[in-house]
Amino acid sequence: MVEQFIEYVEKHQNDFIERLRKAVAIPSVSSDPNRRQDVFRMSEFLIDELKALGAINVETRDPGQQDFHGTPLPLPPIVLATVGNDPAKKTILVYGHYDVQPALLEDGWNTDPFTLVENDKQQLLGRGSSDDKGPVLGWINVVEAHKSLGLEMPVNLKFCLEGMEESGSEGLEPIIYQEADKYFKDVDSVCISDNYWLGTTKPCLTYGLRGVSYFHLTVQGPARDLHSGVFGGTVHEPMTDLFALMSKLVSPDGKILVPGIYDQVRPLTDAEEKTYDNLAFEMHELHDAVGSAINIHDSVRGVLQHRWRFPSLSLHGVEGAFYSPGDKTVVPARVVGKFSIRTVPDMGLDKVTELVTKYINDEFNKLNSKNTMKIVCSHAGNHWLASPEHWSYVAAAKAVERVYKVKPDLTREGGSIPITLTFQDALKRNVLLLPMGRGDDGAHSINEKLDRSNYVEGTKLLGAYLYEIAAAKAE
Amino acid sequence: MVEQFIEYVEKHQNDFIERLRKAVAIPSVSSDPNRRQDVFRMSEFLIDELKALGAINVETRDPGQQDFHGTPLPLPPIVLATVGNDPAKKTILVYGHYDVQPALLEDGWNTDPFTLVENDKQQLLGRGSSDDKGPVLGWINVVEAHKSLGLEMPVNLKFCLEGMEESGSEGLEPIIYQEADKYFKDVDSVCISDNYWLGTTKPCLTYGLRGVSYFHLTVQGPARDLHSGVFGGTVHEPMTDLFALMSKLVSPDGKILVPGIYDQVRPLTDAEEKTYDNLAFEMHELHDAVGSAINIHDSVRGVLQHRWRFPSLSLHGVEGAFYSPGDKTVVPARVVGKFSIRTVPDMGLDKVTELVTKYINDEFNKLNSKNTMKIVCSHAGNHWLASPEHWSYVAAAKAVERVYKVKPDLTREGGSIPITLTFQDALKRNVLLLPMGRGDDGAHSINEKLDRSNYVEGTKLLGAYLYEIAAAKAE
Numbered sequence: 001m002v003e004q005f006i007e008y009v010e011k012h013q014n015d016f017i018e019r020l021r022k023a024v025a026i027p028s029v030s031s032d033p034n035r036r037q038d039v040f041r042m043s044e045f046l047i048d049e050l051k052a053l054g055a056i057n058v059e060t061r062d063p064g065q066q067d068f069h070g071t072p073l074p075l076p077p078i079v080l081a082t083v084g085n086d087p088a089k090k091t092i093l094v095y096g097h098y099d100v101q102p103a104l105l106e107d108g109w110n111t112d113p114f115t116l117v118e119n120d121k122q123q124l125l126g127r128g129s130s131d132d133k134g135p136v137l138g139w140i141n142v143v144e145a146h147k148s149l150g151l152e153m154p155v156n157l158k159f160c161l162e163g164m165e166e167s168g169s170e171g172l173e174p175i176i177y178q179e180a181d182k183y184f185k186d187v188d189s190v191c192i193s194d195n196y197w198l199g200t201t202k203p204c205l206t207y208g209l210r211g212v213s214y215f216h217l218t219v220q221g222p223a224r225d226l227h228s229g230v231f232g233g234t235v236h237e238p239m240t241d242l243f244a245l246m247s248k249l250v251s252p253d254g255k256i257l258v259p260g261i262y263d264q265v266r267p268l269t270d271a272e273e274k275t276y277d278n279l280a281f282e283m284h285e286l287h288d289a290v291g292s293a294i295n296i297h298d299s300v301r302g303v304l305q306h307r308w309r310f311p312s313l314s315l316h317g318v319e320g321a322f323y324s325p326g327d328k329t330v331v332p333a334r335v336v337g338k339f340s341i342r343t344v345p346d347m348g349l350d351k352v353t354e355l356v357t358k359y360i361n362d363e364f365n366k367l368n369s370k371n372t373m374k375i376v377c378s379h380a381g382n383h384w385l386a387s388p389e390h391w392s393y394v395a396a397a398k399a400v401e402r403v404y405k406v407k408p409d410l411t412r413e414g415g416s417i418p419i420t421l422t423f424q425d426a427l428k429r430n431v432l433l434l435p436m437g438r439g440d441d442g443a444h445s446i447n448e449k450l451d452r453s454n455y456v457e458g459t460k461l462l463g464a465y466l467y468e469i470a471a472a473k474a475e
Numbered sequence: 476m477v478e479q480f481i482e483y484v485e486k487h488q489n490d491f492i493e494r495l496r497k498a499v500a501i502p503s504v505s506s507d508p509n510r511r512q513d514v515f516r517m518s519e520f521l522i523d524e525l526k527a528l529g530a531i532n533v534e535t536r537d538p539g540q541q542d543f544h545g546t547p548l549p550l551p552p553i554v555l556a557t558v559g560n561d562p563a564k565k566t567i568l569v570y571g572h573y574d575v576q577p578a579l580l581e582d583g584w585n586t587d588p589f590t591l592v593e594n595d596k597q598q599l600l601g602r603g604s605s606d607d608k609g610p611v612l613g614w615i616n617v618v619e620a621h622k623s624l625g626l627e628m629p630v631n632l633k634f635c636l637e638g639m640e641e642s643g644s645e646g647l648e649p650i651i652y653q654e655a656d657k658y659f660k661d662v663d664s665v666c667i668s669d670n671y672w673l674g675t676t677k678p679c680l681t682y683g684l685r686g687v688s689y690f691h692l693t694v695q696g697p698a699r700d701l702h703s704g705v706f707g708g709t710v711h712e713p714m715t716d717l718f719a720l721m722s723k724l725v726s727p728d729g730k731i732l733v734p735g736i737y738d739q740v741r742p743l744t745d746a747e748e749k750t751y752d753n754l755a756f757e758m759h760e761l762h763d764a765v766g767s768a769i770n771i772h773d774s775v776r777g778v779l780q781h782r783w784r785f786p787s788l789s790l791h792g793v794e795g796a797f798y799s800p801g802d803k804t805v806v807p808a809r810v811v812g813k814f815s816i817r818t819v820p821d822m823g824l825d826k827v828t829e830l831v832t833k834y835i836n837d838e839f840n841k842l843n844s845k846n847t848m849k850i851v852c853s854h855a856g857n858h859w860l861a862s863p864e865h866w867s868y869v870a871a872a873k874a875v876e877r878v879y880k881v882k883p884d885l886t887r888e889g890g891s892i893p894i895t896l897t898f899q900d901a902l903k904r905n906v907l908l909l910p911m912g913r914g915d916d917g918a919h920s921i922n923e924k925l926d927r928s929n930y931v932e933g934t935k936l937l938g939a940y941l942y943e944i945a946a947a948k949a950e
Contacts, residue, residue: 210704212703212704212804214802214804221765221767221769222765222766222767222769223765223766223767224765224766226765227890228687228787228789228791228815228817229685229687229817229888229889229890229891230764230782230888230889230890231764231765231782231889232729232782232787232788232789232817232889233729233771233781233782233785233786233787233817233889234729234761234770234771234772234778234781234782234787234889235761235765235767235769235770235771236727236728236729236769236771237729237789237790239789239790239791239792240725240726240727240729240789240790241727243718243721243722243790244722244727246718246722247718247719247721247722247723248722250715251715252711252715252716252719252842252843252844253711253843254707254708254709254711254712254715286709286710289705289706290696290697290698290699290701290706290710291697291698291699292696292697292698292710292845293845294696294697294710294711294844294845294846295709295710295845296708296709296710296711297709303709306708306709307705307706307707307708307709310708311708312703312707312708312709313707314703314707314712314714314715314804314806315712315714315715315718315796316703316714316796316797316803316804316805316806316807317714317793317796317797317798317803317805317807318792318793318796318798319797319798319799319800321790321791321792321793321798322791322792322794322813323792323793323794323796323798324794325794327689327813327815327853327854328791328792328813329687329689329789329791329815330791330792331789331791332791332792338797338802338803340703340802340804342703342704342707342708367727368727368728369727370767370768370769370770371769378802379802413704413705414704414705414706414707414708414709415702415703415704415705416704
């Protein structure tokens with residue numbers, strides 16, 4: 001039956017591209033209030049598609065209103081849909097989003113961003129092609145294939161589609177918690193297709209994400225900004241203290257200098273070390289991505305381990321200081337240094353805050369400054385690590401081998417995808433990240449694309465994954 | 476004759492306040508293009524006053540146009556005027572400015588900023604009362620007194636009045652150089668009344684200013700801003716390097732860490748040390764000015780020496796980094812740290828740049844970073860030091876004793892007044908800074924004021940100073 005499905009996808013790929021063309025034509029930019037109507041229009045497009053394919057139950061949840069710089073804006077609905085409800089089958093929840101990043105031709109796009117264009121490299125160019133309309137439609141294509149073929153779906157599918165992902169998923173989290181025992185009650189596992197292959201040649205399964213703890217380090221001195229001519233040399237300047245403190249956080253080669261941080265990092269075992277063999281990534285891909293040969297580590301293994309499984313600390317900026325071009329001789333009265341730590345297992349959020357707070361306080365005391373200092377963690381999101389031995393991962397790996405004839409890379413990511421943790425925490429179920437697009441798709445850049453092959457083989461992969469789940473259950 | 480003059484000023488003080496009221500009523504804010512017409516109107520007011528008093532020659536020079544963010548704006552004229560041209564007398568050039576800082580009632584003024592109001596402390600409140608309309612009119616009052624009394628002026632006076640001082644004196648410098656051998660040919664000395672007493676109780680003569688050398692320290696890494704989740708820990712981050720370098724410039728207690736800087740500083744002699752005895756300044760005045768007890772030095776002597784005669788280094792900000800409220804996990808691609816050094820005799824501008832450049836390069840090399848670094852001096856203005864033994868200072872000191880019955884403080888300032896150096900360099904003449912207002916006048920703040928006594932006694936002082944010059948010449 002999976003063969004029939006795969007054949008159908010191969011044959012009907014141009015129809016699927018038509019579906020993607022229609023979706024890309026709706027400029028559902030969630031960050032632009034003038035496009036909010038289009039985000040709603042995109043939700044209706046999906047609801048219509050799902051209803052037409054006989055999803056037995058299409059519902060929406062209203063996340064309410066957004067406070068957009070003081071103006072209330074209605075939030076687009078969470079679209080929930082169910083395909084099949086056979087208690088004998090596993091139930092897989094798929095998450096995706098139907099909003100997109102902003103895009104303007106004048107940003108440097110070669111073609112109109114909201115008109116899907118296939119170039120001579122068989123790449124489908126358009127905003128949202130890869131992030132995340134292609135993958136969302138991939139699931140719908142799977143349902144269409146089964147309906148057209150008169151085939152029973154191998155599992156029950158539930159959809160959860162949101163329209164605010166590119167704007168912080170506003171309003172989604174409470175709904176997931178509310179529906180955990182209701183709409184999502186029978187879910188056995190969650191699959192999210194909203195990330196990318198490590199490189200451009202080999203599919204991957206993603207089983208880990210780093211967390212992030214963000215800090216605000218405030219130094220306050222005078223009651224108001226001062227003139228450096230009149231006061232320079234006579235008063236303790238907050239900027240001097242701030243730079244002294246922030247320079248002690250991380251070394252130029254990326255080592256975190258906060259004592260105790262590395263004690264919390266799970267040791268690298270031989271078994272884990274082996275997972276870094278043969279990953280489809282080369283150093284030039286890092287250089288290309290950053291536009292410069294500024295790698296700290298000389299091996300690909302070193303790069304990926306420091307992206308995925310070691311913590312890092314970055315200095316982001318200073319609030320309250322002079323930031324414009326030109327010269328200004330101000331002594332800022334109150335400055336807030338911003339930095340964050342990317343966290344990994346087994347670092348505890350509270351422990352990280354405790355270590356940073358103690359260290360910064362100790363270092364500030366050494367300065368003998370008369371200024372006042374405050375360090376707070378403004379935001380903390382946990383790291384996430386799933387087991388690649390879980391049946392959902394095993395099924396996905398088999399599906400990759402069936403469709404692509406290779407074993408997938410097992411990857412993690414350096415950034416965070418907060419919704420992953422939310423699903424895990426709210427539903428207490430395994431979450432699999434199963435990407436459709438390639439590492440060079442340019443999801444948030446100009447000329448976003450999804451290769452035709454990734455869309456077509458990706459649709460096959462999503463379906464094959466469901467068959468492998470059903471097969472595993474039957475064993 | 477000086478007694479007659481002083482009596483006249485005492486008697487006619489309310490007329491002089493009327494003159495100041497008319498001047499304050501013209502909102503000649505040079506930084507606001509919508510007020511540019513008022514700046515011109517203010518120049519006409521002064522020209523009319525000078526002509527009415529029989530200045531033998533009132534001319535203007537046109538500095539041309541200003542490029543205001545792409546829009547050309549006409550610059551207000553430089554007003555030149557001559558009172559007396561007796562070759563047997565000394566010729567004193569007085570400089571002042573007729574533009575003012577911005578001021579809005581809603582900034583927190585207690586009264587309309589452009590309506591002169593005398594409060595119950597006999598303070599004349601209004602924008603420009605002290606900076607610099609009061610002093611400019613002080614000179615005009617002196618001329619009026621002589622004309623009314625039928626008295627001959629003790630010296631020849633030349634005026635040079637500009638309308639762009641609060642906006643960088645745009646267009647003035649070339650005119651001073653052009654007129655050095657022409658309109659300013661016979662000038663023997665220059666007097667500027669555009670600064671303030673050290674405190675609130677005792678007049679001063681100001682004979683020194685610090686210079687300033689401003690630096691831009693650029694670190695460039697990736698070709699574009701990066702996401703700290705994806706790249707944190709794998710690439711050399713420009714912010715890390717920048718903070719490492721800038722933290723090595725100055726210690727929390729204000730010591731400049733650039734090797735060799737202090738070798739250039741003129742040693743403090745016993746004679747100079749004595750000039751710091753009995754200065755009218757108390758520690759609470761520093762605390763009041765900055766709104767916090769963050770003094771580095773415990774003695775007034777230490778505070779003033781570090782304001783006036785030792786160099787200082789301040790960190791001003793970072794261009795290119797995150798500076799808004801909130802959290803953003805950006806790794807900035809290119810950041811420019813801004814800092815400046817206040818310079819003093821005998822520091823050479825080129826030597827300062829050389830020492831800073833070498834030090835920063837050495838420190839950057841120690842970082843072993845793959846980023847690129849560039850350090851440039853974006854602007855350098857020299858320090859200035861006049862001799863308090865010059866006849867112009869001696870005359871001013873005697874005039875203070877005559878009017879105020881005290882010996883003036885001999886002060887320097889920590890900031891720079893670039894026009895002082897321009898006059899000295901262009902005319903090769905001594906420059907005296909002879910303030911009229913007090914240290915708490917709030918020149919650039921809300922509720923700017925000039926005490927009635929400072930305006931009246933200050934007018935007497937300016938006239939008495941001219942008499943002392945004439946008397947000294949006669950000796």
